[in-house]
Every structure is written in C-alpha cells, then in structure tokens.
Amino acid sequence: MLKVEIDGREVEVPHGSTVMDASNKLGIYVPHFCYHKKLSIAANCRMCLVEVEKAPKPMPACATPVTDGMKVRTASAGAKKAQNSVMEFLLINHPLDCPICDQGGECQLQDLAVGYGGSASRFQEDKRVVLSKDLGPLVAAEEMSRCIQCTRCVRFGQEVAGVMELGMIGRGEQAEIVAFVGQSVDSELSGNMIDICPVGALTSKPFRYSARTWELARRKSVSPHDGLGANLVVQVKQNKVMRVLPLENEAINECWLSDKDRFSYEALNSDQRLTQPMVKKNGQWQETDWQSALELVVSHLKNSGFGVLASPHATLEELYLTGKFGAPADFRLRHSDFSGDGKRAGIPWLGMMLTDLAKLDQVLVVGSFLRKDHPLIAQRLRQAAKRGTQIHALHSVDDDWLLPVKSKKIVAPSELLNGFDYFEAILKAGKNSAILLGNFVQQHPQAAAIHARAQAIGVKVGFLGEAANSVGGYLAGLPAAGGLPEALKQQALLLLNIDPRLDSTYPQAIEGAKFIVNLSAFKSDVGDVLLPIAPFTETAGTFVSTEGRVQSFHAAVRPLGDARPAWKVLRVLGTMLGLPGFEFETAEEVKTACLGGRDVASLLSNGISEIKEDARTFQGVQRIADVPIYFADPLARHSAALQKTRDARTPRAWLNKNMFAQLALATGDKVKIIQGTGEAVLYVDLDHKLPDHCVRIAAGHPATAGLGAMFGGLTLEKITVNAGEMRAA
Numbered sequence: 001m002l003k004v005e006i007d008g009r010e011v012e013v014p015h016g017s018t019v020m021d022a023s024n025k026l027g028i029y030v031p032h033f034c035y036h037k038k039l040s041i042a043a044n045c046r047m048c049l050v051e052v053e054k055a056p057k058p059m060p061a062c063a064t065p066v067t068d069g070m071k072v073r074t075a076s077a078g079a080k081k082a083q084n085s086v087m088e089f090l091l092i093n094h095p096l097d098c099p100i101c102d103q104g105g106e107c108q109l110q111d112l113a114v115g116y117g118g119s120a121s122r123f124q125e126d127k128r129v130v131l132s133k134d135l136g137p138l139v140a141a142e143e144m145s146r147c148i149q150c151t152r153c154v155r156f157g158q159e160v161a162g163v164m165e166l167g168m169i170g171r172g173e174q175a176e177i178v179a180f181v182g183q184s185v186d187s188e189l190s191g192n193m194i195d196i197c198p199v200g201a202l203t204s205k206p207f208r209y210s211a212r213t214w215e216l217a218r219r220k221s222v223s224p225h226d227g228l229g230a231n232l233v234v235q236v237k238q239n240k241v242m243r244v245l246p247l248e249n250e251a252i253n254e255c256w257l258s259d260k261d262r263f264s265y266e267a268l269n270s271d272q273r274l275t276q277p278m279v280k281k282n283g284q285w286q287e288t289d290w291q292s293a294l295e296l297v298v299s300h301l302k303n304s305g306f307g308v309l310a311s312p313h314a315t316l317e318e319l320y321l322t323g324k325f326g327a328p329a330d331f332r333l334r335h336s337d338f339s340g341d342g343k344r345a346g347i348p349w350l351g352m353m354l355t356d357l358a359k360l361d362q363v364l365v366v367g368s369f370l371r372k373d374h375p376l377i378a379q380r381l382r383q384a385a386k387r388g389t390q391i392h393a394l395h396s397v398d399d400d401w402l403l404p405v406k407s408k409k410i411v412a413p414s415e416l417l418n419g420f421d422y423f424e425a426i427l428k429a430g431k432n433s434a435i436l437l438g439n440f441v442q443q444h445p446q447a448a449a450i451h452a453r454a455q456a457i458g459v460k461v462g463f464l465g466e467a468a469n470s471v472g473g474y475l476a477g478l479p480a481a482g483g484l485p486e487a488l489k490q491q492a493l494l495l496l497n498i499d500p501r502l503d504s505t506y507p508q509a510i511e512g513a514k515f516i517v518n519l520s521a522f523k524s525d526v527g528d529v530l531l532p533i534a535p536f537t538e539t540a541g542t543f544v545s546t547e548g549r550v551q552s553f554h555a556a557v558r559p560l561g562d563a564r565p566a567w568k569v570l571r572v573l574g575t576m577l578g579l580p581g582f583e584f585e586t587a588e589e590v591k592t593a594c595l596g597g598r599d600v601a602s603l604l605s606n607g608i609s610e611i612k613e614d615a616r617t618f619q620g621v622q623r624i625a626d627v628p629i630y631f632a633d634p635l636a637r638h639s640a641a642l643q644k645t646r647d648a649r650t651p652r653a654w655l656n657k658n659m660f661a662q663l664a665l666a667t668g669d670k671v672k673i674i675q676g677t678g679e680a681v682l683y684v685d686l687d688h689k690l691p692d693h694c695v696r697i698a699a700g701h702p703a704t705a706g707l708g709a710m711f712g713g714l715t716l717e718k719i720t721v722n723a724g725e726m727r728a729a
Helices: 021-028 076-091 106-117 153-159 192-196 259-269 290-302 316-323 355-359 374-384 414-421 424-429 447-456 483-487 565-577 587-595 657-662 725-728
Strands: 002-006 007-011 049-052 072-073 139-141 166-167 176-179 217-220 229-235 241-247 278-281 283-288 304-311 362-366 391-394 404-412 435-439 460-463 490-494 515-520 527-531 539-542 550-553 620-623 653-655 671-675 679-685 694-696 713-719
Touching: 007 021, 007 460, 021 072, 021 414, 049 076, 076 106, 106 679, 153 166, 153 192, 166 217, 217 550, 241 259, 278 290, 278 316, 290 490, 290 515, 290 527, 290 565, 304 316, 304 483, 316 490, 316 539, 316 565, 316 587, 355 374, 362 374, 362 424, 374 391, 391 414, 404 414, 414 424, 414 447, 414 620, 424 435, 435 447, 447 460, 460 515, 539 587, 550 587, 565 587
Parallel strands: 002 072, 304 490, 362 391, 362 435, 391 404, 435 460, 490 515, 515 527, 620 694, 653 679
Antiparallel strands: 002 007, 049 072, 166 176, 217 229, 229 241, 278 283, 278 527, 539 550, 620 713, 653 694, 671 679, 671 713
C-alpha cells in the first residue's frame, strides 16, 4: 500500500492507484469531465488539474499515479487557477442555450461552470458550429456544438458495449464526434451514452422536450424484461412515466441499462393500451364494465376445464395466484421439453452470483444469443474476458458477441447435445469453470438431456434466465397440474399478459380453445373477453432474478383508465369461482403467502437426475429460432422508438452459401417456408457461418408467427419476385 496526503489528510491506496482514486477514497471531490469510474483514462479535458508537491506544473488527478509520500492539493490557489482556466477554455465555444437544453438541471458542465467559471467571457470571436448527427431512433445528437470532446461516448462503445460506433475526427477547433459514414448507433446498450455525456450533446430522442428534470418525481423499480433484474429509477410527471434511468447497483446492473430496459416505457403511454374491459359479440369488440365482464368469465370457467398460460414477465404475486386455481398452469411458454419435470433437484438458476462471473477462468456458453438475450450479462462477461476469463461457445449460430471467444463449435440444433465432447477436457482443466445454458437450450426439444450432459462434465452449471421471473415462476408453484401440455388440452384458456401467437412455442394452440380470457395491458384481437391489467409501473410486485435475488417494487403511477393490477383481478376471479386461499388485501400479503418463510437460496439447485439422451432427427431443413430483442415481450413490442431500431426489422430467412446454391437463391429472393400446417413468406439473406441444412428464422414476430414450433424440420420454396420488389428488399 502507498501512503499519500491529499489536502492535509493521509490515506493508503494500492499500487497503481491514481490521485483521483485516492481523492475519491477520502471523499474529496475533484472536478472532472472525461473521467468515469467504469472507463479507461483519457485525461483530455484537464478539468481535474491539481497541485502536486515538487511537480513543476498542475497535474491531472485522473492520470497521475500515486507515489509513496506524495502530497497533493486539490483546492489550493494554484489548483483553482488551473481549473478556472480550463473551464474558461471549455466555454469559449459552448453555446449559451441552457434555457432550451434538454440536459438543463442535470448537466455536469452547467454545475461546474457555477463553481469554476467566470461571470463573463473574454472572447468575442464567433463561436464554432457543429452540425447535428442522426444516430438513430434512440440517441439524439442534435446539438453537437455543445460537445466538449471528453470522448466518454467513444470509450463506452469500445470498452463496455464492445463496438466502436462513435469516434473523433478532426483536430483542434475542428474536432468533432461522429458515427461511421452512413451508420447509426445500434448497440443494445447505446442509451448509456446519454447518461455518461456530461453536457447536452447526446440526449434521449424519445424524451426530448417532454419535461424538465426538476418537474419529475422519482420512483425505484425493477426491470420486467430479462432475468437480470436491473434496478431502475422511473421518473414521473402528472401520473405519466416520462423516463427510465438506471439505479446504480454494483451487484446487479452496475450503472448501466440495456436499451430495452431504458426505452420500453414508451409502451406505457401507447394508444394501444387497453383501458376498459371488452367482450366479443358477433365477432366485434364491445366495451363493458368490470362486473359484467367478470361474471361472464366466471360463468364459462365454472362450466368447463380451463388452463392458464402466464407470462414469465408477470410478478411473483400474479404467478402464485394463477397456480392456486387448481387448473393446469405454466409460465414456460417457449419450452418444448418437459421431461425434466420431477427430476430436478431444485429451481434452476444462474448457479452463482452475478459478481462471481468475473472470478471464473473458463466459461462455456451454450445456446445463447447472448448480446440480445442478456445484454448486461454479456457486458459482464466482456469485462471478465479482459481480465483473463476464457469464453467458449457452443451454439447453432455464430453471432458476434463483441468479446474474445477462445474456442467455439457451431452445430445444427439436432447436434447440440454432442457438441459438449469438444469442450469437456478444456473445462476440466480449469480451476474454476462453468457452463451457462442460454434461452436456446431451455427452449430446445432435448433441453433436459442437454442439462444432464452439462452436469455430467462435473463443473458449475447455470441457467441464463429467459425472463424477469423465470426463477420466480418455479418459486410461485408453477408448473401446476401438469403444466403447459395439460393447459393446452383444456376447453378454456386464461391468458396472463401474453400474446400466444408471439410469446409461445405453440402459437396455433389457442385455436382449440372454445373460450379465451385475455388479461392484457394492450389491445388484442385474441380471446373472447379482454380484461385490462396494469404493467409493472402501475402495480406492486416482486421479481426473482436469475441469481435468485428477490426484489420487490411499488407502483410508480396509478393504473391507466379502468386497468387493474393483475393480482387483484386474479384474486377476485378466484373468490368468484368459490376457491379457497384468495383472501388477500395487499400484494405484500400475497408475497408472504408465496414465500411462506422459506429461504429462497435453499430452494435453488441445478442438479438433475439422469436423462435418456434420445436422438432427434428432423425431416427437411432444420429451423434455428431466436426471439428478436425488441419482440421478446409486450412492453418492448409496443415501444415506438424500439420498433424503429435495426433489431426490430422484419425477420429474414438466413441460410449459408451451400443452401443458397442448393436452392438456387440470391440475396433479395423470397421463399415460402412451410412448417407443419403453417407457412410464412420471407426474404432470404446470406449468413456464411450457419451450419448446413439449417435456416435461421426468428420467432416472436408477426411475420413468422404462423410457422409454429421454434424447432423442427421445414421446407423452403423459392418465390420469383420482380425487379422492383428486389430493389425494395
């Protein structure tokens, strides 16, 4: 340890620490712009100049290594003069548009200018003008004249997001931040550039000019999307969610959010929100009152067996109440193999805490569209790889994870089980190795056998939770009464927060139901009765993350229109059906009943009994199905900004060059895809890295909903298109 004195106070810091590190440890604030604790040192703003004893000139605190016995003054006359001079320099060209700047009230430059800036400028020359940039639908770069070239956004892209989408061109006064020619910013973490920009150069395009920061009330919440359980700050004005920002939590999301977590709030205020109960009469939807709608529902459910299909994004309380109906109920809507039921030792989970990912020396990620399924877990693995963790991949596609992959094996879905042989010796050689099973594995027709094969290697096994309550669903007592297979056989269905055509492996399953009750936050044409329920910002609830962390939250705003929290709707339905155990007054009471004083950690286990490895063969071309990041749940699907991104484009049928030659295809051709009784027509495109006899076709999208199961054999037929259509493609 090194001893250093800062402003007369002594502190010990490890070797390699900087003056900024030592100052932060003492709680001494040093003004800065380019420095960020999660990014590399750039030292290009010079705002953090301090006096170091025996040094001939002020030194940047962020880039000056500590030496033993060093004495530093951060607020001396010399340091203040240097800091004031830098501030004057930064403000020479800065536009005086604070009254109309979206960053006003939360601008680092504005704050520091008060303490370190002069009351008037000595410079009379014309200010420079930097043209606005179109970076896409999420990040606005309309006022780049405000940019002070701190390069935080550039470094974030390279070091955290893993892709350099912004860079600096020019020198001196001509320096400016730009995207690559003709390119937009498409990273699934791009919104974090808005947070780390210390001025108003990069702002939120959906939020621009909608509210001032001091008008907003702030509410803590938890993300309802992937299994990470990212902590949120939901900002509210007049009972309307205006913005979502990260709530810093080093153990979970650090100070970052994925764009899905950040921008899906737009759906909450969408004109597609369902705000009134509706019943279908003669094929037409008609508004009704809650009492009439509930009585109609109860009359049908009492007279027929019914099943419950619940979203894995539903709260723990909602899932618990669905299991108390005594009907077949499940939340694993995209799963196709249930042979592991009754053979697991406990609830499948990550197998470790998120922070432990950085301690692994070998990681095999199996069947995961990692960046799109789990953006912030991918970010953690990216940082782990920088520290020496070796990442290996076993999958049916070769997506770029934007991190160094030590070895990989890309095989057809039917060969995934055999792919472990390639990695077994590698993993056993590591001192701390783990296998992480992704969404693709959990949805695979041989999911249980793959799980057992991973366990047999003898290293840690973990599951990357597909949704916010993929762990919580099991904790709530689901699957119940035979689960999904039995639910699909019932004459009536109760749907909780899902569109079965997009959120299920079996989109045609609803065709066999004679009566469907659809509890939804959004308008839908599915069902006979629509009951408006509140999304996560309008209800209290609990999510259990993929690491088994139980996180509860409260409503940030009142429910819109006549919408009601789903747990209350389920409670009333249970009571009207004459079922016991629905006497709850608050969501907290439901949570207490669900957990029953149990220690959640003791219920988590990835052990599984031996599973027979049955061989699977598919007739025709094998389908590889991912779920696009912005079609994975109803909130993301109804966010206008997210639906304008590259990741929300209509899916294509992706084939390798051998398949192109076999079918005599060219990029831009159309094909008819036939899978069972379903079909779809898509444009084709080339992916050289796909296995032979496979086609990658996304699920969860209206264009492909008719195809059915996410795995299996299908046939492709070329469709001739005219020249105009090809150019449009």
